[in-house]
Amino acid sequence: MEIEPLRTESSITYANPDGTLTEESTTGPVRVKDESGDWQDVDTTLVFRNGAVQPKQAAAEIQFSDGGEGPLAEVTEGARSLGLGWDGPLPRPVLDGNTATYKNVQPNADLVVTALPEGFSHLLILNERPTEQVELRIPVTAEGLKLRETADERLLWESADGKDIAASPVPMMWGADERPAANEPEHVSDVTASVEGPAGDQTLVLKPDAGFLKNPDVTYPVTIDPTNTLLGPLTDTWVQDAAYPTSQRGSTELKAGTYNGTERARSYLKFDTSRFAGKSVVDADLRLFSHWSSSCSTDNAGIQVRRVTSDWDPSGITWSAQPATTSVGAPVSKVAKGYNATCPGGHVSWDVDGIVQAWADGQPNYGVCLAAVDETDPLTWRRYRSSNYVDGSHDSASEPSLIVTYNSTPAVPANLVVNPLRAEASLPTVSSLTPTLQAKVADLDAGSTLTAEFQVEPDPAHTDTTYTWTGKTAQVVSGALATVQIPTSAAVPDGAHLRIRARSSDGVASSAWSGWLAFRVDANAVLPADVPQHLQSGATDTASPLVSGVVTSPNGGMVEAQFRLHNGATTQMLGTQLVPNGERAGFQIPAENLTTGGPFAWSMRGCYAGKCSAWTANTAIATNPVAQPSASTAGTSVVLPLIKATVCTDSETCTGTTGSTLKVGAVSGKNWRGYLKADVSGIPAGATVVDAKLQLTELPPT
Template identity: 35%
Template sequence: MRKVPRGAVAAIVSLALLSVGIEAQQADALPAADPKPTAAPPAKVASRPDVVSAAVSARSQGSRVEVESMRTETSSTWSNPDGTMTTEAHAAPIRFKTAAGWKDVDLTLQKGVDGSVAPRSHQHGLRLGKKAAATGQVFASAGSGPGRSVEWVSPWRLPEPSLDGTKATYSDVQPGVDLVLDARRNGFENDFIVKQRPAVAPVWRIPLRTKGLTAKPQADGSIQFVDAKNVVRSMIPVGFMWDSVTNPAGDPVNKATVKVTVEQVTPGKAILVIAPDAKWFLDPARTFPVTVDPTYASGSAYANFDTFVQSDYTSDLSSAVELRTGKNGTHTERSFLNFSTAPFKGKDIISSSLSIWQYGASSCTPTTVYVRSTLTLATTATRWSNQPALGSVYGQLSAAKGFSTACPGGRISIPITPLAKAWSNAPYDVGGMALIAANEADVNSWKRFYSTDDTKDPVIGFTWNRPPVGTRHGRTVRGRRLRGTRRHHLVAVLGEPDPVGPHQGHRPGRQHGQVHLRVLHRHRLHPEGLGHLHHPRLCLRHPGRLPPSN
């Protein structure tokens, strides 16, 4: 697939606009016709199939137009009216491929005709249970690729679930215990809400049915599901539990890990055992309700990843729906994000920013957060004592959102143009960044953001041009003066749009021909293209030999 030079696109757009102007001049010379009702302006288009058509539409309607052929699972690209391009690269999948084409991810739960519950659109086919009078019904299932899935089987009768956005609540699956399932992009969160103090600490034994996967417990307390080649396809991260005491920021004060183990019964069948610590659970100081929170997450091949670390915490926090920075009570927090550099490669970056949704703060006093590069990447092994090595500061912003109605939560945009430029020329495939408070000793520096596991995931937006290259297809427009006249010929060699993703199936070297523009003008050609010519005479010809001069 060949690149469309910027000059070629500009020439086509300018030609179209000039043609309209010429027709308008000719119309002015004709006798006035009877007035007719003014037609409504054409509706603006949101997207077009390819770069050229999107560029023409964007210039014509004065607003950006998405290029459908440049969509990927994690990014969208638009053509702007000024000829530049803008890409939004998400830190999580926003769409997925089906037999019918792309489908946007939508985690909003809805009930099917059979009573079962599922997100409107989920790439792993997540399904939640329906009302069941008997035990042994599947209450949650998700796939991890063709022929691979995990089903969670209910040891209780399931009541009719109540739905609220991405959450389904099954009240009193046990006396005084609610089951709450929350849909995630890569799986689901499973919460047991213990509403009153029990006589004994609970232990839940949940049958699992696996297809194409085997459960393997890990030393850190997590459970991995691996395929026949021992590749991790999904996992249950370390679980947590907390009571109802919170700090001023709304965070649980009393939080502890939960022991989660797996007992293999037969191939394809296992028992998941969730056993909260009895001493912690029955402590007289405990305030109910208490939440016990194991999560199931499907693995992916995406380079994007995020997590945060706390100075007094030693477990993996990558499955959380949040990222944090700054001083939180007596401890300090930092966040780390990995992004694929593929969307940036080979682009002439004009501007870029990180858009991240802040929904927590210590106050409405603005404080500065830094974006720093990382020299190594974050992983599930990242802890305060094992952080990625930090590089330079590439962006910063002073802001406060999410503390109260005086400064409600919302997106903040941190300029990171130098980092995006660095990634455009990077030899590596994944780039890392860290979010760190400028003053980690300041209690006002604490901030909380949504992570990739939430619907309001981090996004990097960048506006760019394609850099000129020295090949035939890389030339924008070439012109030449002919035998002492003021007439010039411009030849634009047009090819197909160049791909952003690796799955564009066009053949390299394919040309759509040459467009010859004959321009009769008393001045030299303006270096910025046809848009700066005045009163030209244009001749558009099909591919072939250069038309003769007169």
């Protein structure tokens, strides 16, 4: 069962029948809240809307041009926005899933823009070999941001105060021919990039290498990848030796291993694991979807998941500057999926219990690294889906996921009580041979249910019994009192000195034992409850009045209040309420009990373990029964004035008030109930009420 209050953009949590919780988290957002506050799955399917092209539901505000002049693509998150334009008017795009294609933006060249969950990427497709030098001049649009080149030739968006906000890898281009074992382009080249102009009026200038474009070995179409633009905190990326040495954070895949023994790839992922701090990890699995492997053979060195031990920037990581990792507790998978129909694409999982437990125990969470155990083994080449892989509507099956089942050790039980208990200066006295044991149990895990286990044994300060008993309560929710009664078959011996303790359990883990509570057994020790005091007949001008009084007992513990109604010469039992010693007990008399006869009066008494006080003196009740209307022939709306009354229910010093602001629930350290009576004189006698609404105005807290 899902625990909905724990749902986030990138995680969902379930309560398991055994008391554990399971959280499924991703490296990026898979759902967002709409304008009504309801969760919606990310859906980057593009549609024409509001004079632009927009994804149906993304994690940032994204829009593309629907043709003509103006920006090509923009992404906005909060007060920041950034985007790119195009040199000249654009044709109306052709939409397909999350891509928009602008045909022939240059001779024999198409522009393809793709919506990602938190940004966009765009490509220029050269369908034929160009006859002239190719140069792309892309206007930059930004609000509160500036584009600049880094020392390693990446493109970096920074804020006005110099903070890095978003980055893109080095612009690249590749031909259509592929390496069979790698399933990636055979010919790849960097694209020279520069940024011209001041902040607010910048242009990104790209100059593809003419030699690459003229190379007869390069097969067309050629794809030029200028940049990707992401504003969100996506935390998965990969780097690859010589071919892709800078972070590929905007990529739709993650790579690991090698296809030729020299070109190596590693992937880095980070999940939010803050919820597991201090928890016991029962099971943890890292799950990725493998869409390509270099073969179907499982006779390979395998891909290892290593815990990262130093910090890293998802945008700034490079092959030459990778964070440190540890192989301690690093699991390995040799599974191969995605090569052909014999081993089709599918999920691959790693058991990462030790890694997640290390984070839960306080080790810094810098994420994990995926790398081949032997980076010269060409059978280790793997390509997985990244968090950017969203082909239209969200598909949770393809997301990189961390699935963790965890548990909190329950708290030591509190408020240990044995009833019926009489508090005495020397030693508490239990007056029943089958007493009730109770304790408050609690657990930090939302939605968990708990039991309490009680142990009863001889008080070591005395030598009058060898009695022992152990028992468990039924399950209760966290924060509730867990209660069990010692059965008659295991009755405690009269006159014995005993002690009890308790511990709580969620079915997986148990708390430490509580301290001991010592008591003696005296079956004749129960005294009657006291006569109730501070009686009140609150809101007695209503059709269903509330009556109450404060009940006490020299035995302490819980006291039962009993209420009865007097109607002339007859007396009727109304009901009971069990409250802690010294608190106010109340009963609302049903209106049907006050419709005939009279005069009416009420009384109450207190009881403890079957021993009751005397009844209080009768207290008169003034009632105003509600007349039963008959059919009406007219349709009229009226506004009726109300008489207001507020009653305090739990303190002997409380008094009822009328005509004041209504108080309901816990207010100023006291518990309140409110009563209202309408002046129905404005409704014709015998009229039928078709519809009635009570309208109240909630005042701000004071």
